[in-house]
């Protein structure tokens with residue numbers, strides 16, 4: 001586990017890498033119980049900006065599920081937030097109960113934050129997906145209720161690419177089967193249908209962070225790389241982008257999926273696609289369980305068309321670790337799948353390395369803290385990206401207004417009218433679809449003005465949510 005010093009160093013390098021300004025101070029969400037309490041301000045030694053800090057930090061409640069890395073827990077504890085940590089995901093009923101009062105929730109891929117669940121969240125400000133995928137969250141609904149969602153877009157990409165590379169070789173050499181045989185006392189020294197990967201073609205579907213990392217690794221093993229993507233992407237090394245999925249399928253010895261779970265990628269590989277593949281080729285999937293139609297894959301393996309598969313993700317996955325959790329009740333075809341030769345199955349561990357989890361913990365916890373403390377939404381996946389530079393140390397009586405609203409004409413006029421008794425030091429506003437987000441630093445604000453500003457903004461017809469930081 002990383003030491004506090006290591007976390008600090010990693011956090012510092014993360015902050016400078018993403019170039020997020022502002023203060024590391026402590027803040028809360030809305031002018032509730034403790035907003036008038038006077039808490040000493042903390043100041044960043046390096047940036048010399050003023051820490052925004054309206055309320056007692058003890059008011060901020062963070063719910064962390066699915067064994068989110070301890071680096072995140074330490075960052076949130078360091079901010080003075082109240083952290084409730086769970087190793088596994090929760091049932092929908094438990095989640096609804098727990099989400100009621102919290103300001104932030106941190107999850108990985110198992111927890112479904114649906115509209116039904118989010119409707120019960122009364123104080124929620126931000127969601128952190130401590131992973132790449134965000135399909136488990138209803139992003140549109142979250143934005144609609146003014147909740148920003150952050151993820152970690154690439155901290156585990158290398159880990160996934162390395163796992164896939166290992167599996168490409170394992171499939172080519174039937175390593176899974178040989179290992180299982182040895183574990184049961186069987187010595188089976190065979191070369192038939194075992195291959196080198198050198199000179200073979202790897203077909204990558206989705207040439208994003210993971211697909212492109214994998215491309216570099218595969219070429220280092222002497223493989224040729226083809227990729228198919230819905231956008232035109234510059235090839236790394238000597239990889240070649242192909243214009244159709246069929247072309248990739250018909251020319252590749254190994255086909256691997258690295259696309260997000262969307263309506264378009266549902267059953268992207270099904271019976272017709274397996275039929276279009278080379279005889280004796282291999283299929284890998286470490287993206288999402290919806291991307292491959294597994295019953296059709298089973299038929300293609302049984303028919304001898306596909307020589308093996310490596311799967312890390314499934315349409316339904318167990319909520320927690322444990323013996324017997326991966327069974328036909330979860331997905332009706334599991335016993336059939338496990339009985340087939342050259343099938344490598346892993347429990348969604350593509351991104352599960354110490355390096356990736358620690359980096360994800362730091363990245364997402366830092367972004368969540370910056371959003372809670374300063375309102376900075378840069379890097380959010382469902383929100384307009386807005387940030388303001390930090391306040392100078394000597395600025396007194398300054399309030400930061402965070403106003404999330406419906407994207408309709410007339411808002412700025414109304415809001416600036418409310419703020420007009422004060423000096424607007426700086427202001428930034430952006431929109432994304434129906435949602436818009438305005439940040440403004442206003443000066444010459446007495447403590448007694450704060451509640452009045454809040455009430456006036458709260459009464460505006462366009463408002464989705466408001467926070468005032470000072």
Ligand SMILES: NC(=O)c1ccc[n+]([C@@H]2O[C@H](COP(=O)([O-])OP(=O)(O)OC[C@H]3O[C@@H](n4cnc5c(N)ncnc54)[C@H](O)[C@@H]3O)[C@@H](O)[C@H]2O)c1
Pocket residue numbers: 132133134153154156157160205206207208209210211228229230231258259260261264265286287288312313348349350351352
């Ligand atoms: N197994 C794991 O532990 C693990 C870890 C990380 C990510 N993932 C999954 O892998 C997915 C990909 O990750 P990434 O970081 O490379 O994402 P990314 O967004 O960087 O890249 C995805 C690529 O897929 C392309 N794409 C989208 N729809 C497509 C389609 N219909 N056909 C072809 N290409 C399409 C996009 O244009 C993009 O280039 C994630 O969405 C996540 O669900 C799994």
Ligand SMILES: O=C(O)CC[C@@H](O)C(=O)O
Pocket residue numbers: 108109110130131132133134156350351
């Ligand atoms: O850690 C997880 O649960 C998810 C890993 C991976 O699928 C991701 O989306 O990053």
